[in-house]
Amino acid sequence: MRRAYFKTSWIAALLLAPQLLIIFVFFYWPSAQAVYWAFTLEQPWGGGNTWVGFDNFRNILSDPYYWSSVRVSLIYAVAATALAMGMSLILAMFVDRQLAGYKAYRVALIWPYAIAAPAVGLAFRFIFNPNAGIFSYVNTVIPGLWDPTQIGWQAVVTIILAGAWKHVAYSFIFFLAALQSIPRSLTEAAAMDGARPLRRMVDLQLPLLTPTVFFLFVINITDSFTDSFGIVDTLTGGGPFRATDLMVYKIYSDGFRGFDYSGAAAQSIILMVLVMALTFVQFRYVERRVHYT
Amino acid sequence: MKTKLATAALAVLATAGAASAEKTKFEYWYGLTGDLGNVVLETCNRFNASQDQYEAVCVGQDGYDKAVQNTIAAFRAGKHPTLLQSFDAGTADLMLSGQFYPVHQMMKDFNIEIDWANYFPGIANYYSSSKGDFVSMPFNSSTPVYYYNKEQFEKAGITEAPLTWEGMEAAFKALKASGQACSLAYAPSTWVDLEQFSMAHNVPVASKNNGYDGLDSELVFNTTKHVEHMENIQRWINEGYALVRTPVSGKSARDSFVEGECSVFFSSIADHNTVGKLKPTFAWDVQMIPVYEGTERHNTVVGGASLWVLAGKSDDEYKAAAAYLAFLATPESEEFWSTNTGYIPVTKAGFNALVEKGFYNNAPYKGREVALKSLTYTEPGPLTRGIRLGSFIQIRAEWQAEVEAALAGQKTMKEALDTAVARGNDHLKRFAQTYKGKSFP
Numbered sequence: 032m033r034r035a036y037f038k039t040s041w042i043a044a045l046l047l048a049p050q051l052l053i054i055f056v057f058f059y060w061p062s063a064q065a066v067y068w069a070f071t072l073e074q075p076w077g078g079g080n081t082w083v084g085f086d087n088f089r090n091i092l093s094d095p096y097y098w099s100s101v102r103v104s105l106i107y108a109v110a111a112t113a114l115a116m117g118m119s120l121i122l123a124m125f126v127d128r129q130l131a132g133y134k135a136y137r138v139a140l141i142w143p144y145a146i147a148a149p150a151v152g153l154a155f156r157f158i159f160n161p162n163a164g165i166f167s168y169v170n171t172v173i174p175g176l177w178d179p180t181q182i183g184w185q186a187v188v189t190i191i192l193a194g195a196w197k198h199v200a201y202s203f204i205f206f207l208a209a210l211q212s213i214p215r216s217l218t219e220a221a222a223m224d225g226a227r228p229l230r231r232m233v234d235l236q237l238p239l240l241t242p243t244v245f246f247l248f249v250i251n252i253t254d255s256f257t258d259s260f261g262i263v264d265t266l267t268g269g270g271p272f273r274a275t276d277l278m279v280y281k282i283y284s285d286g287f288r289g290f291d292y293s294g295a296a297a298q299s300i301i302l303m304v305l306v307m308a309l310t311f312v313q314f315r316y317v318e319r320r321v322h323y324t
Numbered sequence: 325m326k327t328k329l330a331t332a333a334l335a336v337l338a339t340a341g342a343a344s345a346e347k348t349k350f351e352y353w354y355g356l357t358g359d360l361g362n363v364v365l366e367t368c369n370r371f372n373a374s375q376d377q378y379e380a381v382c383v384g385q386d387g388y389d390k391a392v393q394n395t396i397a398a399f400r401a402g403k404h405p406t407l408l409q410s411f412d413a414g415t416a417d418l419m420l421s422g423q424f425y426p427v428h429q430m431m432k433d434f435n436i437e438i439d440w441a442n443y444f445p446g447i448a449n450y451y452s453s454s455k456g457d458f459v460s461m462p463f464n465s466s467t468p469v470y471y472y473n474k475e476q477f478e479k480a481g482i483t484e485a486p487l488t489w490e491g492m493e494a495a496f497k498a499l500k501a502s503g504q505a506c507s508l509a510y511a512p513s514t515w516v517d518l519e520q521f522s523m524a525h526n527v528p529v530a531s532k533n534n535g536y537d538g539l540d541s542e543l544v545f546n547t548t549k550h551v552e553h554m555e556n557i558q559r560w561i562n563e564g565y566a567l568v569r570t571p572v573s574g575k576s577a578r579d580s581f582v583e584g585e586c587s588v589f590f591s592s593i594a595d596h597n598t599v600g601k602l603k604p605t606f607a608w609d610v611q612m613i614p615v616y617e618g619t620e621r622h623n624t625v626v627g628g629a630s631l632w633v634l635a636g637k638s639d640d641e642y643k644a645a646a647a648y649l650a651f652l653a654t655p656e657s658e659e660f661w662s663t664n665t666g667y668i669p670v671t672k673a674g675f676n677a678l679v680e681k682g683f684y685n686n687a688p689y690k691g692r693e694v695a696l697k698s699l700t701y702t703e704p705g706p707l708t709r710g711i712r713l714g715s716f717i718q719i720r721a722e723w724q725a726e727v728e729a730a731l732a733g734q735k736t737m738k739e740a741l742d743t744a745v746a747r748g749n750d751h752l753k754r755f756a757q758t759y760k761g762k763s764f765p
Contacts, residue, residue, distance in 0.1 A: 072758040076421030077400050081760060090750070162574040180573040181732050268572060272729035287393050289718040290417055291754070 062303070068296035075290040087297035096273055097281070097298075101305075103187060104278045108255035110191045115198035116247055120240075122199070123206035124232065137207070144200035148261025155193040156266050179267070183274030186267050190275050193262050194255060202247045209243040210236065241321045249313050256306050278302050347379045350637070350644040351405035354384055355391030355629065356464065359598070363664045364409075370660070371651045378644035388414075388629065389717075395634070399423065404634050406641045407648070409463060411629045412450065413716040416535070418632055419459060420714070420759045425633040425642065427649065428457040434646045438653055442671045446699040447626040450710035453765040454536070460630040461649050462670040464661075466592040467624045467699045468516045470614075471599060474607040476504050476587040485611035487621075489556065492588075492614050496565040499587055508566035509577035509586035510557060512727045514720040515627055516590045516613065517557070518550055523708045524615050524698075525549050526622040530752075535712040539756040539763065543719070543748045546741040549616065555737045558730065568731060578602075592627060593695035597666035600688040610691045612698040623701045625710045628667065659683075668695050712764060714755030719748040 069087055071080040091097050122140055126133045143151070158165045161178040169177040179185040213236060221231045237244075260279050263269060269276040269284060276284075279302065286295025354364045361384045368382035385391035388411040398404040410418060418424060431438050440448070440458060447462045472485055477495070480502035486492045496507040522529045527548040532541035545551075560566040567586060569577040577589040582602045596610060615621045631652075633645055651657055658674030661667060663683075669675045675696060678684065684693040702708070713719060723744045730740035 072754065074421060074758055075396055075417055076423045078421055078423065081757065083757070090754075160574040164574070178573075180570070181568075183732075270572065270725070270728060271732060272725050272734065284721070285718070288389055289715065289721065289751075290396075291715065291718065291751075293758075294754070 065296040065299050068293050069300045071293055073292045073296075075292055080293075083293075087293050088301070091294065091297055091301065096276070099273065100276045100278050100281050103275065104256060106187065107191055107194065107259060107277060108252050111194040111198065111255050111259075112248065112251040114191065114195035115251060116202050116244070118195065119199045119202035120206050123203050123210055124236075126207055127210040128228065140203050141200050143197055144204075146197070148197065148258070149265045151193055151197050152262045152265025155189060155196075155262075159189045159266075179271075181271055183271055186271060186275045190259070190262055190266055190277075193266055194259055197262070198251055198254065202251065205243055205247055206240070209240050213239050238322065242323050245313075245318060245321045248317070249310060252309060252313070253306055256302065256309075278305075346376065348377065348640045348644040349379045349381055350407065350641040350648070352380050352382045352407040352409075352645075352648070353391055353395055353405045354382060354409040355386075355388035355411065356409070357384065357386055359601075360464075360594075360665055363661070366664070367652065367657065367661065368648075370657070371648050374651065375647070378647050380644070380648050399634065399636075402636065404636070406634060406637045406645045408632045408634055409629045410460070410632050412627055413720060415451070415460075415630075416712055416714045416716060416755075416764075419453075419712075419764050420762050422762075422765075423635045424459065425635055426453070426457060426459045426765070427461045427631075427633060428459070430633055430642060430646055431650070434643055436646055436650045438650065439671075439673075442673050444626075444670060444672065444675075444696070444700055445704050446623050446708075447670050449704050450626050451630045455765075459765060460632045461652070462626070463631045463652065464594070464628040464665065464667045465626045465670050466594040466628045466667055467626060467695045468520050468590055468613055469593050469610040469694055469698065470588055470590045470612075471581055471595070471608060471610050473581070473584065473587040473604075474609055476502070476584075476606070480504060485609065487612060487614055489553070489614045489616050493556075493560070493565075495588075496560060500565060504587055506565075506567045506580070506586040507588060508560060509569040509580035509589040510561065510566045511568070511570045511577040511589075512724055512731070513590070514723045515592075517554065517727075518545055518723060519711055520613060520624045520627075521553060522548065522550060523624050524613055524622055524701075525619050526705065526707050528707050529711055530713055533706045534710065535714075536706070536709060536764070539714065539752075539759065541713065542752065543713075543745045546738070546745040549619070551738055551741055553616070554727065554730075554741065558737050561731060581608075592666075593668060593692060594628070594666040596692050597664075597688075610694050612694055612701075621701055622708045623704055624698045625704070625708065626699065662692075663689070666692065668692065668699070713752065714759070715751035718751045719744075722747045722751070
């Protein structure tokens with residue numbers, strides 16, 4: 032097999048340099064800085080820091096509220112991912128089967144991805160508002176039933192729904208593309224053998240989709256951990272009483288609002304390690320069940 | 325023709341050069357937003373129009389938090405403004421950082437006369453070093469009061485706005501009997517419920533005179549009258565006299581009051597202007613925050629923000645900033661500021677000038693003098709000078725979260741306050757460790 036390659040390696044290096052530089056400046060440098068801060072106590076206005084070893088980590092890990100933050104982050108990641116992927120798969124299948132109006136859906140379903148997280152948060156804040164929003168009708172039937180500003184689990188539900196809604200679009204595009212790349216002859220053959228749509232989906236389409244499912248699973252989980260900030264910030268502000276204090280939001284509120292840069296840096300390191308570990312597990316164990324054609 | 329154009333261009337260049345050489349610019353970042361932010365901008369315009377030597381470049385930063393956050397980021401990159409509007413809770417961090425030019429010193433260095441004794445002591449103590457020198461310039465200053473619906477009060481047969489909490493509870497009961505379902509629109513606020521409450525009752529928030537005497541102070545508010553007060557608030561909510569009204573829940577306490585839903589709400593005097601602009605359909609007034617019977621009322625302290633001059637700028641910029649600060653300290657500027665916002669004048673001269681003009685005699689400004697009465701009720705003592713605690717933003721957040729949990733019935737109020745104190749003390753320890761070997765100026 033013929034392979035294209037550069038005769039002189041400096042051209043390759045030159046072409047790679049901009050990308051490497053960007054990764055270095057925007058990832059490795061800040062990460063290294065965060066690691067350093069995590070082991071010190073940094074004065075917010077500069078002017079020196081003290082080495083404290085693992086003290087920051089010890090403080091964080093012995094804080095029961097930190098663990099509840101980890102727990103709610105996991106719940107959010109799993110629930111939002113499952114919901115977003117489930118919904119987008121169903122929608123993608125409808126569009127793929129060209130049910131009535133599928134052309135309109137195809138366009139409309141991509142829109143949410145273009146909306147910034149804070150805007151999503153604001154929209155959902157109105158929808159879920161116990162006094163004025165759409166959900167306030169629930170309260171006119173049974174007063175006091177719905178109030179995410181007072182009832183923790185309802186606040187968690189609202190951020191999960193908002194987060195999932197935002198992610199439906201992204202997964203939808205990938206699912207639709209994957210479904211459309213399944214050869215028609217396969218589905219038609221199955222149909223001729225008497226398999227109904229549901230059976231075709233379970234036995235034929237889903238197995239062929241596994242690479243996409245796996246890809247989306249990794250992306251969605253990672254995104255849920257790192258990209259949920261905007262939604263939490265506008266929708267609940269981490270409350271009521273820390274019920275929706277996701278890890279990434281806690282980093283923000285401790286670090287930027289509370290000037291505890293070192294504590295926030297240590298939390299960032301923990302979050303980074305957690306996401307890396309999850310991705311590792313996914314590739315090591317889940318990917319085994321994925322069949323690439 | 326060509327030469328003509330060239331001369332014209334040169335002339336333009338020359339005048340432009342002269343103009344920019346004449347004016348010394350300095351940057352000022354402020355946190356106030358909306359209406360109030362526009363008034364800040366207006367003070368800059370007035371300053372720029374009042375003389376032709378200096379130019380204030382004023383940049384809104386969309387909130388107190390962000391003003392300080394952005395300035396810290398800019399400071400670390402060496403691109404910070406000369407002047408920063410920093411809120412009360414950021415005071416301790418700035419003081420210990422040492423990265424500022426004390427205004428007292430700056431005014432002295434530039435030979436600008438400021439009568440420091442003219443500032444109200446309740447304001448002066450908050451922003452002064454232990455030697456009594458101003459480290460930052462008092463600017464937008466307020467203190468809490470409560471707003472009440474005069475018509476609903478009259479209907480319930482309450483003639484005097486109560487000054488004690490016992491009287492307040494009696495008023496709640498009378499309001500309920502008169503058919504007013506909600507008496508108090510309550511929003512948990514450390515500033516009102518803890519800090520100013522403790523000042524007015526002369527009880528400590530933290531040991532070592534609220535932190536003024538050392539970084540090793542500890543919170544004590546779970547052992548004072550504050551506990552009983554918070555338990556009372558919870559009881560009023562449970563008994564149906566009060567409703568929790570926060571912006572997160574869709575309706576702020578102020579909106580609830582303006583709509584006539586609840587008869588009373590507590591807030592800064594700065595809201596006096598906003599409530600007036602919202603044009604409630606009823607007569608309303610303000611009163612000093614109540615104290616419990618058997619306590620001798622003390623002064624409340626200032627809230628809001630002050631202006632800090634940051635380190636690392638040129639002499640020219642400092643000179644320009646000093647001129648701006650001197651401009652703000654004139655009685656005319658104070659009058660402009662107090663008229664267009666609900667904030668109070670910070671100097672006695674500024675206040676007296678307003679009183680002489682009859683400013684406080686008529687609506688819409690009538691009632692704002694109540695804030696000054698509260699602020700100057702007694703001379704500030706060791707417990708009523710203010711609060712000088714590190715990580716204070718975090719401590720406020722701990723209190724807030726715990727009190728919310730208690731109000732939601734997850735724990736008792738005492739447990740909540742105990743937890744807030746324990747967690748707050750951890751923050752204080754971290755803060756002391758971060759600034760090891762340093763002390764407040």
